[in-house]
Amino acid sequence: MRARVVYESMFGNTRAVAEAVADGLREYGEVEVLDVAVAAHTHRTPVDLLVVGGPTHAFGLSRPRTRADAASKTDSPICVEIGVREWLAEEPNPDRGVRAAAFGTKAASPKWLPGSAARGVGRRLRRSGYELVDAPVDFFVGGLEGPLLTGELHRARAWGHDLAQRESTRLSRQG
Numbered sequence: 001m002r003a004r005v006v007y008e009s010m011f012g013n014t015r016a017v018a019e020a021v022a023d024g025l026r027e028y029g030e031v032e033v034l035d036v037a038v039a040a041h042t043h044r045t046p047v048d049l050l051v052v053g054g055p056t057h058a059f060g061l062s063r064p065r066t067r068a069d070a071a072s073k074t075d076s077p078i079c080v081e082i083g084v085r086e087w088l089a090e091e092p093n094p095d096r097g098v099r100a101a102a103f104g105t106k107a108a109s110p111k112w113l114p115g116s117a118a119r120g121v122g123r124r125l126r127r128s129g130y131e132l133v134d135a136p137v138d139f140f141v142g143g144l145e146g147p148l149l150t151g152e153l154h155r156a157r158a159w160g161h162d163l164a165q166r167e168s169t170r171l172s173r174q175g
Contacts, residue, residue: 001029001168002047008036008054008062008084010070013146014105017139018053020153021103024160025051028168036087037079046095049167050130051160052121053103054084056138059115061085061124073145084117088124100130101137101163103156108140108149133163 003025007018022031057066062083071078102125104117118136137159139152
């Protein structure tokens with residue numbers, strides 16, 4: 001199985017989740033992990049599974065304005081021009097049989113805070129023609145900038161492992 005994990009990260013939390021998901025996928029195949037700014041300029045090689053994730057900003061996927069706001073709060077370099085939203089709008093339709101999964105990071109509190117980048121990614125993947133292998137999944141951070149809550153990286157690794165196991169089984173049945 002060949003998989004690609006594409007992520008957008010502002011404070012490092014979504015990147016850490018992407019790497020943990022990739023670790024879970026690696027037991028079953030080859031995995032490429034790309035920041036969305038790199039993915040936008042990288043030749044697209046065929047994969048069996050595309051996993052895409054981003055941080056929840058203003059109740060959904062980030063926009064240039066929300067990325068600029070995040071950039072003002074950190075010394076880390078943040079690409080303001082492109083995020084998962086823009087990349088998915090430009091990403092060509094999937095090759096036949098390519099399936100996808102969506103994840104996001106989101107503040108754990110306040111509990112009532114609505115919105116999910118994971119759901120937005122999932123909707124855009126389906127509209128582009130991907131079949132989702134699982135419901136979009138949120139991983140939680142403490143506060144708007146993190147850190148990830150205890151156990152979230154373990155949960156991300158386990159989710160990646162589960163995705164890979166199911167897809168590997170499906171691909172082996174196809175012959």
